[in-house]
Amino acid sequence: MDQALDLSGNKMTDLGNGHAVIEYGSPWGRPIARWVPSWGEEKREVIERMRKHLVQRFGEDRGLRMAENSRNMIIFPNLVINDIMAITIRTFQPEAADRMTVNAWALGSRDEDPDLRKLRLFNFLEFLGPGGFATPDDQEALENCQRGYRNAREAAWNDISKGMPRVGPPKNDDEEQMRCFWREWRRRMSAAA
Numbered sequence: 001m002d003q004a005l006d007l008s009g010n011k012m013t014d015l016g017n018g019h020a021v022i023e024y025g026s027p028w029g030r031p032i033a034r035w036v037p038s039w040g041e042e043k044r045e046v047i048e049r050m051r052k053h054l055v056q057r058f059g060e061d062r063g064l065r066m067a068e069n070s071r072n073m074i075i076f077p078n079l080v081i082n083d084i085m086a087i088t089i090r091t092f093q094p095e096a097a098d099r100m101t102v103n104a105w106a107l108g109s110r111d112e113d114p115d116l117r118k119l120r121l122f123n124f125l126e127f128l129g130p131g132g133f134a135t136p137d138d139q140e141a142l143e144n145c146q147r148g149y150r151n152a153r154e155a156a157w158n159d160i161s162k163g164m165p166r167v168g169p170p171k172n173d174d175e176e177q178m179r180c181f182w183r184e185w186r187r188r189m190s191a192a193a
C-alpha cells in the first residue's frame with residue numbers, strides 16, 4: 001500500500017461557532033494504522049492488517065483517511081483534540097488574565113496490540129507530553145506572546161494572517177483555524193449584553 005498517498009489531506013474546515021479542524025498527510029507513524037520503518041519490520045504486518053480492517057469497515061477513502069491523515073481540532077473555546085502520532089485531548093482553564101492551566105490526556109483504543117500501545121504512550125511521552133519534543137517550545141512561545149501583550153498600547157494586534165491572501169480553500173497551515181476561533185471570540189465579547 002502506498003504510504004505516501006495524499007488522500008484528502010492538507011485542508012482546514014471551519015466547523016462554525018469558533019470550532020475548526022485542520023487535516024493533513026503526515027510523515028510520522030500513527031498507531032491506528034500507519035507504519036513507519038523506525039517501528040521495525042516485526043510491527044509492519046499487524047499494522048497492515050489494521051489498515052485492511054479499517055478499509056473493510058469504512059471503505060477505501062474513509063479507512064485510509066483515518067489511517068494516514070492527522071488532524072488537530074479546536075472546540076471553542078478551550079478544548080483541543082489532536083489526532084496525530086497519538087491522540088491527545090487538552091483543556092485550557094484560565095486562572096487569571098495572564099495565567100492558565102493546560103491539562104492533557106492520552107487516548108488509546110481498548111484491546112490495542114500491547115506493542116502498539118507502548119509506541120502510542122512513547123509518542124505521547126516523547127513528543128506530546130509536557131517534557132516532550134513538541135510541547136515545551138509551544139509553552140515558551142505562548143509565555144513570550146503573553147509578555148508581548150503588555151505592549152498592547154503600542155501594538156494592539158496579534159499577527160495570525162498567514163494564508164489570508166490565498167485564493168481558494170485554506171490549507172492546514174494557513175492559521176485560518178485560529179481566525180475562526182478569534183472571530184467567534186470577538187463576536188461573543190462584543191455582543192450586546
Ligand SMILES: [Fe+2]
Binds near residue numbers: 133134
Ligand atoms: Fe511545538
